[in-house]
Amino acid sequence: MPQKKLDRLDRAILNEIQSHFPIAERPFQVVGERVGASEAEVLRRVQEMYESGVIRRLGANFTSRKLGYTSTLCAAQVPVERLEEFVAEVNRHPGVTHNYLRRNELNVWFTLIAESQERLKDILAEISRATGIEILSLPAKRIFKIKVDFPV
């Protein structure tokens, strides 16, 4: 991904909009006041960082459990020659939000969110049926930390 180096103002803007995005009528103006730039300048830079891929998303992150959804971490041992097929089958489900190839015997790791336990089980059974590959489901018992914002 070709990228310009971020300057000090870019970084100041990113730190503000990561952790303290203003819930206000003119949020980019508020950010501008905090970092010492005009609203237009903030808008221009945010747009640029969006287009260049520095910013992946801008908006709300929901607590899936509070919305009545349930989630699990899944792992599977997939032979290299079947990876493409397996990953396509897994990824076509909208509830699969993250999927990583990892260096382990269990080489495919994905997270699955669904509206109920039953639906979770059904989706995993469906993937296993379609691919013949067994999937481990490792639901969380307790969350100690989720930190998604990084100082830049």
Place this chain on the structure above:
Amino acid sequence: MLTDLEKKTILVLQRDLDVTPRPFLELAQHLEVTEAELLDAIRSLLAKGFIRRFGATLRHQLSGFDANAMVVWQVPEEAVNAIGEKLARYREVTHCYAREPAPDWPYNLYTMIHARTAEEVKQLAARMALEVGLSAYQILFSDAELKKTTMRYFHPEP
């Protein structure tokens, strides 16, 4: 527990916010409420914890922390809480969860680590192991991101 407006707000907030001077105005008009009412609903969803965080999500690679690994730990069940809390305190640990183990996969504590290099991840994991007195752990480096997206809640599957 959720007002009608809060429910509708959850639906419209699933898209990314527009990068325009008044991004909330258009959403409010869509919901046929005032901008102030929408802003109040968002603040209320944040206060009640339905929205975990509101803002920008960056690509980790950009922050220079591009060695990403999941470290899984086998912890005696009675020590999971104490050790989980300890490991969560590390700055490099972005996620820390206790999970059910599975047959042939005895690991019950999971930490996501972001560091600058694979070597740093290994050294950090060794330091963490020493601190909590565990030797049964594995480092699973990520070789490729196969999917990364945002969940769309309350939408019928296509």
